[in-house]
Amino acid sequence: MNTAAPAFTDADLSAEQLQGLLTAQRTSYSKRPMPSVGERKANLQRLKSMLIKHQDALMDAMTADFSARSRHEMKLAEILSMTEMVDYLCKRLAKWMKPEKRHLALHMQPGKARVYYQPLGVIGIMVPFNYPLFLALGPLATTLAAGNHAMIKMPEATPATSALLAELIADTFTADHVTVVNGGPAVAALFSALPFDHILFTGAGSIGKHVMRAAAENLTPVTLELGGKSPVIVADDFDIEEAARRLCFSKSMNAGQTCVAPDYIFLPRRKLDAFKAAYKKAFNAFYPTVNNNPDVTAVISDRHNQRLQGWVKEAQEQGALVEPVTDEVVTDGTRRTVTQLVTNVTRDMTLMKEEIFGPVLPLLTYDSLDEVIRYVNEGDRPLALYYFGFDKAQQQRVLDETHSGAVVFNETMFHVAVDDLPFGGIGPSGMGQYHGKEGFLTFSKPKSVLYKPRFNGMKMLYPPYGGLVDKVLGFLIGK
Numbered sequence: 323m324n325t326a327a328p329a330f331t332d333a334d335l336s337a338e339q340l341q342g343l344l345t346a347q348r349t350s351y352s353k354r355p356m357p358s359v360g361e362r363k364a365n366l367q368r369l370k371s372m373l374i375k376h377q378d379a380l381m382d383a384m385t386a387d388f389s390a391r392s393r394h395e396m397k398l399a400e401i402l403s404m405t406e407m408v409d410y411l412c413k414r415l416a417k418w419m420k421p422e423k424r425h426l427a428l429h430m431q432p433g434k435a436r437v438y439y440q441p442l443g444v445i446g447i448m449v450p451f452n453y454p455l456f457l458a459l460g461p462l463a464t465t466l467a468a469g470n471h472a473m474i475k476m477p478e479a480t481p482a483t484s485a486l487l488a489e490l491i492a493d494t495f496t497a498d499h500v501t502v503v504n505g506g507p508a509v510a511a512l513f514s515a516l517p518f519d520h521i522l523f524t525g526a527g528s529i530g531k532h533v534m535r536a537a538a539e540n541l542t543p544v545t546l547e548l549g550g551k552s553p554v555i556v557a558d559d560f561d562i563e564e565a566a567r568r569l570c571f572s573k574s575m576n577a578g579q580t581c582v583a584p585d586y587i588f589l590p591r592r593k594l595d596a597f598k599a600a601y602k603k604a605f606n607a608f609y610p611t612v613n614n615n616p617d618v619t620a621v622i623s624d625r626h627n628q629r630l631q632g633w634v635k636e637a638q639e640q641g642a643l644v645e646p647v648t649d650e651v652v653t654d655g656t657r658r659t660v661t662q663l664v665t666n667v668t669r670d671m672t673l674m675k676e677e678i679f680g681p682v683l684p685l686l687t688y689d690s691l692d693e694v695i696r697y698v699n700e701g702d703r704p705l706a707l708y709y710f711g712f713d714k715a716q717q718q719r720v721l722d723e724t725h726s727g728a729v730v731f732n733e734t735m736f737h738v739a740v741d742d743l744p745f746g747g748i749g750p751s752g753m754g755q756y757h758g759k760e761g762f763l764t765f766s767k768p769k770s771v772l773y774k775p776r777f778n779g780m781k782m783l784y785p786p787y788g789g790l791v792d793k794v795l796g797f798l799i800g801k
Contacts, residue, residue, distance in 0.1 A: 334505035337512050343501055344516050347444045347471040350498035356440065357469045359416045365466045365495075369459060370408040372494045377401050380455055380490075383482040387454075390620040390656035395575055400455040403739055407460060410741040411467045411762075418467075418762050421771070429783065429798055434773040439766040441469030443519035446542075448510065448533065450525040451479035451622050452579040452679075458487060461522050462500065464756055468765035474502045475513045479622055511536065518542050520765060524581070525549075526677075527750055545754030545764055548747055549581035549677050552704045554734065555694050555720070556597070557711025558590045565710050566600035570608065570661075572734040577619045577659060578681045582706045582728075582735045585678055586667075588694045591687040598645065598663055598685070605647040605661060613654040620657035621680055627657055630680040633673045634662060642667050669701075691716060695723050702750040703727075708734045727751055 354361075373380070377397075384400070385391045424435040445465045449458040458474050465472045474491070476484035481504075488502035495501075503513055514521065514533040517540040523533045524547040537544045556565045573584050589597050612618050621627045638644055645663045652658050661681040667674050673684060688694045698707065707726040709717060721729055727747040730737050737743055738757075746755030756764050782794055 335503060335509055335512070337515075340503065340509075340512055340516055343473060343497070343503070344444060344518070346498040347473065347501070350496070351441075351443050351471045359419055362415055362467055362469055363412045365499075366408045366412055366463060368494050369463060369466065370405055372490055373401065373404055373455075373459065376486075376490055379486060380483065383486045384454065384480065386482045387451075387480040388620050388622055388657070390616075390618065390654075390658050391576075392617050392619045394617065395619060396455075399576065400453060403456055404459050404463070406739075407463055407741055410758075411463060414759070415467055415762075418759060426772075429779075429794070430772075431779055432775050432777060436771045436773070438769045438771050439468075439763070440769050442765055442767055444471045444473065445765060446513060446516060446518035446521040447472055447474045448514065448521065448523040448525065449474060449476050450581075451477040452576060452581070454480045454483045455487070457524050458502075461524075461756055461761075464761040465765050466500075468762050470519070470765055471498070472500050473513070473516075473518070474500070475510055476502055476504050478504070478506050478510075515539065520545070522754075522756060522764075523547070530752075545746070545756055546752045547581065547745075547756075548705070548750065548752040549679070550702055550704045550747065550751035551585040551674075551677055552582055552706040552708065552726075552734075553698050554584045554587040554708040555691070555710065556587060556589050556593075557691075557709065557713065557716060558593070559712055560710040560732070562593050562596045563600040563603075566597055567604045568710075568733060570601050570604040572736075573683055574605065574608065574661065574681070575619075575735070577621050578661070578683075579619075579622060579679055580735060581677075581679075582738055583679070584683070584708060584734050585704075586674065586684040586686060588686050588688050588697075591689055594665070594685060594687050598665075601663065601683075602647045609648075612648065612650050612652055612658050612660055615658070618658045621659050622657070624657065626680065627659060630659070630678070630682055633671075633676070633678075634664065634682055637664060637667060637671045637673045640668065640671055642671065642673070691719065695719070698724050703748045705747045705751040706730060706734070706737070725749070 381393055381396045384396060419439060421436040421438045424437060426433055426435045447461045454477055458476060462472055476487060484504050488504055491500055491502045514536040520543050521537050522545045523530055527548040530546045530548050534544050569584055609615055609618055634644055643665045646660045647663060648660055650660060659681050661683060664682060664684045667684045703725045705727045707724055707729050709720045709731050717731055725748055728737050738745055742758050744755035744760035745757040746752055754764055783791055
């Protein structure tokens, strides 16, 4: 298969062509509006087989797009996460699809109340560049589990991956069931304006606003996964070297280009220097060299690299101190970048206002948990919040007194890989969720159904009122 990167342009697909794809999917869906559990599992297994069969080609394409990407990271975050998700969905699908019994009040008897989970129809999935495989196929798997059809808009920043996935999907599913759309920003704008039955967008909040605005024209419901600045709090009772190792691993994964990556870290004031030394030690143990190291992933593009370095330079000019974790200079022709630790930062720096999404890590100090909670709550509600410490009372304070899409204790990021947990943000970090059972519910309509038998017990409440009706109402109200 050809993995060469095509030149995506905004003229790739017109509004009429996109509408034609959607119309074909709607027509196809109308012929099988409630696929059986067997059909849904078969679709999921086809997706899994496609992924396993072509994993090497897909990883080659992602490596070409990034200029350098760790194969082990791709296997863990893009391949294994997907195969486990499919297995999880297949195991639980029959139970989720079963109509749920609901309570029926005495005066409504006899009868039955049920909730019937029906597919929504056609789902639009908009994918970011950072995990182009998992963030395309993960939502697709949940969409298929819920019995829907799907159109996927792949990112223009990963042209090789996007082109290959379009080819593989076309070989695996009919275009009126699942199809991939490629193109530039104008195509993305047209895509978000289509009258889907639901849109799932993963990406920057600035773009999410445009997607939501376009969807509103069609009253299309949206799920937005937007990221944000996910803070880390390291408590005094957590070993500082162990904290550095765990945080270095998660921040280095995918060069920090993860929506739930640690964005900034709060440390006990007296442990700042120890943490910096431990972090550098951990990084150099993980990555003895950066140049030509197949374990080190690169920043996606020169533009993103320039953005990061511009923010770091601006922070330095405003008084921040910057320390690379190694003195090595990258000269291998890739966009591999040495992680930079930044201290003496202030809230008005761009670095502390915008999601970093790269190998730059601000470090802040604190004297009490009160000031940390206040700082976090004064900012936008994050996608995730991480607390390293074992004091149960302090953990509970973090849970009770902060808002975030998720809280993880003594680890970072890997709640995303827990299939049975919902994943989603709150406020500026997103709305809705699409993992686990909650994902199945997101892409389903919980239809209320009331069954009544031949015997009509309600006739006791028919007019003319008075007499028996009053006695029945008095009994029901006063019971």
